[in-house]
Amino acid sequence: xxxxxxxxxxxxxxxxxxxxxxxxxxxxxxxxxxxxxxxxxxxxxxxxxxxxxxxxxxxxxxxxxxxxxxxxxxxxxxxxxxxxxxxxxxxxxxxxxxxxxxxxxxxxxxxxxxxxxxxxxxxxxxx
Amino acid sequence: xxxxxxxxxxxxxxxxxxxxxxxxxxxxxxxxxxxxxxxxxxxxxxxxxxxxxxxxxxxxxxxxxxxxxxxxxxxxxxxxxxxxxxxxxxxxxxxxxxxxxxxxxxxxxxxxx
Numbered sequence: 001x002x003x004x005x006x007x008x009x010x011x012x013x014x015x016x017x018x019x020x021x022x023x024x025x026x027x028x029x030x031x032x033x034x035x036x037x038x039x040x041x042x043x044x045x046x047x048x049x050x051x052x053x054x055x056x057x058x059x060x061x062x063x064x065x066x067x068x069x070x071x072x073x074x075x076x077x078x079x080x081x082x083x084x085x086x087x088x089x090x091x092x093x094x095x096x097x098x099x100x101x102x103x104x105x106x107x108x109x110x111x112x113x114x115x116x117x118x119x120x121x122x123x124x125x126x127x
Numbered sequence: 128x129x130x131x132x133x134x135x136x137x138x139x140x141x142x143x144x145x146x147x148x149x150x151x152x153x154x155x156x157x158x159x160x161x162x163x164x165x166x167x168x169x170x171x172x173x174x175x176x177x178x179x180x181x182x183x184x185x186x187x188x189x190x191x192x193x194x195x196x197x198x199x200x201x202x203x204x205x206x207x208x209x210x211x212x213x214x215x216x217x218x219x220x221x222x223x224x225x226x227x228x229x230x231x232x233x234x235x236x237x238x239x240x
Contacts, residue, residue, distance in 0.1 A: 035229070045222075047229045047230060050229070111224055112229045113179065114167075117176035119176055
């Protein structure tokens with residue numbers, strides 16, 4: 001069974017740092033791109049960041065660029081989100097998600113919609 | 128950035144009736160090279176993570192009931208639930224994956240009348 005399990009959330013003061021982790025199981029982690037999506041209390045979904053299977057390509061929302069860093073350890077089947085200079089508006093449930101890899105006879109392509117989601121980890125930024 | 132706008136924000140429909148949600152993108156999210164539209168639909172029930180319903184604008188994810196269907200191309204897309212069931216009460220989101228940032232619509236809350 002494909003599973004994603006986030007951890008690392010908690011209460012942090014404005015300006016502080018936190019590192020989220022997402023442990024993946026049930027699929028070949030290293031060949032799939034992965035994303036983080038967040039949801040502020042009572043609000044909609046916001047895509048935060050994505051990373052290619054190799055980790056060589058990373059993408060960020062403008063709202064977190066320069067403050068958050070996405071990374072992965074394919075030997076540990078784990079995705080990370082390092083969050084620095086946290087603000088009150090970063091308060092949210094953070095979801096880890098698996099993206100899509102589609103292969104033809106000659107090439108594989110990556111598409112950034114999400115077919116598997118974790119249950120989320122809550123980050124609260126408050127003094 | 129591509130802005131995704133859903134309408135309505137909330138919708139009340141009777142059991143067994145049709146529910147229709149619109150999603151508009153600020154620029155085309157359809158590709159002429161592969162003739163595909165880079166649009167996904169998700170369902171989120173209270174206290175749960177989102178669940179993928181539809182991708183490529185009209186392809187139903189495995190296990191999703193066939194009362195859910197997606198249509199559209201270019202900038203205009205629709206999610207239709209043909210006969211509303213009680214378990215369909217949820218918030219529905221569209222998402223474009225044509226270009227980064229991979230933006231979501233604001234969500235449509237679907238309730239039973």
